[in-house]
Amino acid sequence: MVHRLLYAALIEARSCERFRLLSEQLKDQELAKFYKDLMVSEANHYTLFLNFARSYGERKLVNQKWNDLLVFEAELMKDLGTKGTVHG
Numbered sequence: 001m002v003h004r005l006l007y008a009a010l011i012e013a014r015s016c017e018r019f020r021l022l023s024e025q026l027k028d029q030e031l032a033k034f035y036k037d038l039m040v041s042e043a044n045h046y047t048l049f050l051n052f053a054r055s056y057g058e059r060k061l062v063n064q065k066w067n068d069l070l071v072f073e074a075e076l077m078k079d080l081g082t083k084g085t086v087h088g
């Protein structure tokens, strides 16, 4: 379950980042606010899942698994290009 919570946290964190980028680039202020609000929601989901993982697992071990997951993801992304995409 801890692994699933960490995967969920990572997905939410990346959604948060994408919505932040969208909100910062849009000229339409109403749409920018819409995406900024989504960014805030995703940030809350990300921290919620991460905190659930920390509450169900041993904190030090969970933090290590979280860091390992981030490193693994970073290694994967090195070969995926540098162009920003929403579903890339």
Ligand SMILES: [Fe+2]
Binding pocket: 012, 015, 041, 042, 045
């Ligand atoms: Fe979410």
